[in-house]
Amino acid sequence: MNQRLFTSLLLFIGLLLGKVAFPADVIAAAASSGLSIEVFPQVSYIFGEQVSFDVEVKSEAQIDEAYLVYQPEGSESRVIPMQIDQNRLAVDLDLNQTRIPPFSRVAYWFQLKPQGADLITSASYAFNYDDNRFEWQTLENEQLAVFWHDGDLAFGQSALNTGINGLETASGLLGTAAPSQQIRIYIYPSTQELQSALEISGQPWLAGHASPQLGIVLVSIAPNADQRLRMEQQIPHELVHVMLYQSVGKDYDRIPPWLNEGLATLAELYPNADYANVLVTAGKNNTLLPMSSLCSPFPMDASRAFLSYAQSASFTRFLQQKYGVSGIQNLLLKYSDGLGCSEASFAAFGKPLASLESDWKEETLGISSSLDALRRIAPYLLLFAVLLLPVLIIGIGRLFSSKKG
Numbered sequence: 001m002n003q004r005l006f007t008s009l010l011l012f013i014g015l016l017l018g019k020v021a022f023p024a025d026v027i028a029a030a031a032s033s034g035l036s037i038e039v040f041p042q043v044s045y046i047f048g049e050q051v052s053f054d055v056e057v058k059s060e061a062q063i064d065e066a067y068l069v070y071q072p073e074g075s076e077s078r079v080i081p082m083q084i085d086q087n088r089l090a091v092d093l094d095l096n097q098t099r100i101p102p103f104s105r106v107a108y109w110f111q112l113k114p115q116g117a118d119l120i121t122s123a124s125y126a127f128n129y130d131d132n133r134f135e136w137q138t139l140e141n142e143q144l145a146v147f148w149h150d151g152d153l154a155f156g157q158s159a160l161n162t163g164i165n166g167l168e169t170a171s172g173l174l175g176t177a178a179p180s181q182q183i184r185i186y187i188y189p190s191t192q193e194l195q196s197a198l199e200i201s202g203q204p205w206l207a208g209h210a211s212p213q214l215g216i217v218l219v220s221i222a223p224n225a226d227q228r229l230r231m232e233q234q235i236p237h238e239l240v241h242v243m244l245y246q247s248v249g250k251d252y253d254r255i256p257p258w259l260n261e262g263l264a265t266l267a268e269l270y271p272n273a274d275y276a277n278v279l280v281t282a283g284k285n286n287t288l289l290p291m292s293s294l295c296s297p298f299p300m301d302a303s304r305a306f307l308s309y310a311q312s313a314s315f316t317r318f319l320q321q322k323y324g325v326s327g328i329q330n331l332l333l334k335y336s337d338g339l340g341c342s343e344a345s346f347a348a349f350g351k352p353l354a355s356l357e358s359d360w361k362e363e364t365l366g367i368s369s370s371l372d373a374l375r376r377i378a379p380y381l382l383l384f385a386v387l388l389l390p391v392l393i394i395g396i397g398r399l400f401s402s403k404k405g
């Protein structure tokens with residue numbers, strides 16, 4: 001092994017299209033260097049299509065192998081071999097094959113194998129994978145930054161104000177303090193634009209999205225007469241998801257969708273009146289979804305998804321009114337501990353989920369549990385009667401024939 005080569009990496013970095021040197025790396029490497037390897041990387045990307053890494057290398061030794069290692073924030077690192085052409089290294093990431101979350105920070109570094117030496121790992125660098133198809137305007141305070149590309153300054157200010165009110169509502173619901181780090185809100189003017197950024201299909205009704213671990217919220221609000229209403233629905237809703245993540249951390253995925261979406265929907269400053277109508281109709285028609293089914297991701301189709309949100313919000317409000325904010329916090333704690341969907345409610349409130357569900361139906365929708373039970377078994381009773389009918393007929397027939405005899 002050539003110790004001299006092994007310890008002689010000298011690194012420079014080009015951030016995006018500019019070249020910026022990091023003197024700390026130069027000093028660290030120069031101290032033990034005999035042979036120098038300088039690296040000048042440049043990153044450019046076409047959003048949603050391709051990221052190109054182009055690296056100029058100045059090395060006294062030939063580079064035999066080169067790898068790019070990259071890691072989008074909150075994701076696992078991935079390794080990809082680079083093409084070597086004399087003093088240039090290059091690789092393109094096809095974003096149709098590999099996905100990078102929009103607005104995430106992407107860390108990357110290089111592994112190089114100089115001739116006759118072991119693999120050398122460079123220091124780590126990063127670029128922001130922003131949606132650069134648009135020119136974003138921005139307004140911010142300590143807790144929130146709002147970005148928009150369609151609309152004037154008043155539009156952005158209105159969004160920031162809604163965000164500030166939304167944070168207050170979210171803090172009240174969750175019983176938590178202000179966000180621990182600034183949350184970024186990106187406003188697209190249409191659901192189509194938002195969904196193209198997220199590469200989502202099959203859920204045309206999806207208007208907002210949160211990447212809680214990145215502290216990022218995406219919403220779809222056009223600057224028009226409805227903008228305030230849309231802001232008051234979408235922004236506080238998505239902020240709750242991020243606040244909840246900041247509160248429970250890596251246990252976020254253990255919070256069942258009904259509670260997570262229920263809290264987020266309750267935070268909407270302009271509640272959707274159709275939720276109440278949908279609940280009443282589903283209650284009458286006996287088409288309410290079992291709450292246990294909302295422990296799994298919500299259905300994809302629009303009407304069942306809408307009902308899922310309506311039920312979740314109503315059920316969560318019922319629990320909050322009965323057990324208070326501290327009761328909800330306790331329930332969140334039980335879920336964070338890893339308890340199951342029904343077990344956590346038993347641990348927090350002394351009742352399994354199904355029992356709380358019956359209480360909610362009875363007290364909120366006026367559906368009594370005995371009537372509900374009868375409704376549930378009605379189809380089986382009918383089936384039982386149909387099956388029993390021939391037996392009865394035969395029995396009665398025999399009775400008559402025996403009397404005749």
Ligand SMILES: [Zn+2]
Pocket residue numbers: 237238241261264
């Ligand atoms: Zn949501």
